[in-house]
Amino acid sequence: MQTEADYYALFEAYQRGELAAGARASLEARLSAEPRLHQLYTEYVELTGTLLAYGERRRARHTISALHEAMLAAETTPATEVASPLTYSVNPILRISRTERKLREFWSGHRATVGVAASVAVLAVFSTLLGLNLWRAANTEPSNGYRMLRLEVAQLKQSQRALTRKVAKTSGVPAAPVNNGKFSGTGFALTADGYLVTSSHVIQGADSLLIEGRDHQRYHAETVYTDAKHDLAILRIKDSGFDGFGKLPYTFKGGQADIGERVYTLGYPREDVVYGEGALSARSGFNGDTAFYQVSIPVNPGNSGGPLLDERGNLIGVVSGRQDDAQSAAFATKSSYLVRLVDSLKNRQPVQPYHLPRTNQLTGAARAQQVKRLQDFVFVVKVYE
Amino acid sequence: MNMDSTTALAADAHLIRAIQGGDERALSQLYRLHWPMVSHFVLQNSGSEDDARDVYQEGVMVFYEKVREGSLELSCQIKTYLYAVCRRLWLKRLTTKSRLHGVRLLDEEEYGPYLNTGAEDDLQEAEERDRRFATMSEALTHLGEPCRSLLEGFYLLEKSMLDLTAEHGYTNADTAKTQKYKCLTRLKKLFFASYKEV
Numbered sequence: 001m002q003t004e005a006d007y008y009a010l011f012e013a014y015q016r017g018e019l020a021a022g023a024r025a026s027l028e029a030r031l032s033a034e035p036r037l038h039q040l041y042t043e044y045v046e047l048t049g050t051l052l053a054y055g056e057r058r059r060a061r062h063t064i065s066a067l068h069e070a071m072l073a074a075e076t077t078p079a080t081e082v083a084s085p086l087t088y089s090v091n092p093i094l095r096i097s098r099t100e101r102k103l104r105e106f107w108s109g110h111r112a113t114v115g116v117a118a119s120v121a122v123l124a125v126f127s128t129l130l131g132l133n134l135w136r137a138a139n140t141e142p143s144n145g146y147r148m149l150r151l152e153v154a155q156l157k158q159s160q161r162a163l164t165r166k167v168a169k170t171s172g173v174p175a176a177p178v179n180n181g182k183f184s185g186t187g188f189a190l191t192a193d194g195y196l197v198t199s200s201h202v203i204q205g206a207d208s209l210l211i212e213g214r215d216h217q218r219y220h221a222e223t224v225y226t227d228a229k230h231d232l233a234i235l236r237i238k239d240s241g242f243d244g245f246g247k248l249p250y251t252f253k254g255g256q257a258d259i260g261e262r263v264y265t266l267g268y269p270r271e272d273v274v275y276g277e278g279a280l281s282a283r284s285g286f287n288g289d290t291a292f293y294q295v296s297i298p299v300n301p302g303n304s305g306g307p308l309l310d311e312r313g314n315l316i317g318v319v320s321g322r323q324d325d326a327q328s329a330a331f332a333t334k335s336s337y338l339v340r341l342v343d344s345l346k347n348r349q350p351v352q353p354y355h356l357p358r359t360n361q362l363t364g365a366a367r368a369q370q371v372k373r374l375q376d377f378v379f380v381v382k383v384y385e
Numbered sequence: 386m387n388m389d390s391t392t393a394l395a396a397d398a399h400l401i402r403a404i405q406g407g408d409e410r411a412l413s414q415l416y417r418l419h420w421p422m423v424s425h426f427v428l429q430n431s432g433s434e435d436d437a438r439d440v441y442q443e444g445v446m447v448f449y450e451k452v453r454e455g456s457l458e459l460s461c462q463i464k465t466y467l468y469a470v471c472r473r474l475w476l477k478r479l480t481t482k483s484r485l486h487g488v489r490l491l492d493e494e495e496y497g498p499y500l501n502t503g504a505e506d507d508l509q510e511a512e513e514r515d516r517r518f519a520t521m522s523e524a525l526t527h528l529g530e531p532c533r534s535l536l537e538g539f540y541l542l543e544k545s546m547l548d549l550t551a552e553h554g555y556t557n558a559d560t561a562k563t564q565k566y567k568c569l570t571r572l573k574k575l576f577f578a579s580y581k582e583v
Binding site (some may be wrong): 003004005006008009010043044047048050051052053054055056057058060063064065067068071074101105115295 | 522543
């Protein structure tokens with residue numbers, strides 16, 4: 001009787017085909033005839049097969065984990081990569097470092113979010129900047145430092161409207177809105193019989209003009225001539241009931257005034273007449289414009305078109321504007337330009353002749369007396385658009 | 386089917402043939418090619434780099450053994466097959482680890498459809514094999530020396546009988562052979578005893 005070990009030797013030889021033909025045939029016959037032997041053989045095959053497969057598995061595992069190490073090594077030192085001798089092509093592998101790969105993963109995962117956030121941020125920044133810029137541009141006059149001094153009375157008008165609305169509500173009858181004008185400036189008499197002078201920028205875009213004196217007497221006026229270059233405008237009162245201002249107390253100076261002369265002005269930066277004084281600082285105006293004087297009088301919107309007089313009561317200029325970025329630098333058109341303008345207008349056969357005053361009644365009078373006489377000839381010019 | 390997947394399938398077929406022929410370079414290429422996909426998948430689904438490595442190695446092992454056996458029936462790209470295998474493996478680990486039911490995985494659309502790739506069956510087969518190998522490993526441990534090193538030397542490390550004779554100090558190859566057969570009978574008892582009872 002053979003032992004199991006003997007049979008194993010037999011099986012091994014059989015598997016390897018080392019048995020002689022006769023022995024093999026007899027073994028095969030026994031295997032099919034004896035179930036016990038057959039089971040023994042099956043177990044043997046399974047056992048050795050498992051052993052061999054197990055060995056294969058261990059080798060494969062070793063190979064594959066070596067592959068991982070090799071891959072990591074190749075990632076860190078891509079220079080050692082040997083060109084593959086394989087002739088077929090598979091997708092090329094990107095050789096990237098671990099950090100970069102993590103970054104790439106992050107990027108591919110959050111690309112959309114990051115993009116949206118960035119564009120929102122950029123949009124927000126630019127729209128804010130643009131909006132601020134527009135807002136500021138809309139709120140500042142494009143004056144590059146030079147401020148025309150006509151007064152906008154929109155605020156006043158608004159409160160007036162509110163008032164009329166209230167009245168309308170209580171009375172039930174729609175009251176005509178009291179129109180106070182959109183802008184206002186100052187003007188003064190040029191001749192006794194109804195010509196006035198103001199700044200041309202005060203009346204620019206005007207539909208109708210209203211002249212209002214200290215005594216609240218109102219006159220309608222029309223524009224006779226404007227000289228935008230020298231910021232001068234000549235108006236004429238067209239009311240039929242108007243019978244002249246009376247004799248003008250001041251004269252117009254044809255020549256130039258001197259630096260250092262003490263000068264003063266009257267104007268309507270608000271509802272009441274306001275006096276301002278200072279000295280003549282320079283014989284040229286903003287940006288060296290020789291048609292203007294620079295004077296050190298604090299002026300405000302509404303002062304435009306006001307008369308500028310020297311100590312002896314000579315009218316030497318018409319207030320025009322001020323420099324925003326300089327302390328107390330106001331500008332006034334020289335009276336010589338006004339005189340020349342009037343001379344040229346005389347030749348045009350006007351409706352009414354120009355009679356400039358010849359005698360000065362202010363000379364020698366104290367300043368307060370001068371102002372008292374002068375204020376009757378200074379008016380508010382209200383502009384309706 | 387578009388051009389891309391056609392060429393990809395052709396490349397896959399090349400690769401499989403090369404791996405079957407024992408080309409390590411081809412295996413290495415395959416390994417590197419699909420590692421980013423699997424590592425990304427595992428990392429995205431609350432796994433670590435090491436987890437990804439384990440899962441991927443196991444997945445490649447399943448693929449590799451199937452290829453070597455010549456029993457791989459691929460109905461899709463290797464990429465999709467590997468994705469399916471690794472996905473299944475990681476899902477299993479996650480469920481045992483967290484003991485949560487209904488673990489949800491974030492999938493990459495790109496690698497779908499990962500179902501119906503035959504990966505499920507192959508994995509079950511691989512699991513069965515794993516169990517057998519584990520039993521074998523245990524049986525070998527219990528076998529004791531010198532039987533264990535003799536059998537391991539012959540079957541696992543594929544050493545020749547002559548080398549083993551010299552190594553173990555047997556007088557001749559026949560003695561060693563006799564010893565080997567005796568060891569085999571003992572191993573058989575140990576192996577089948579524990580393998581059948583499981």
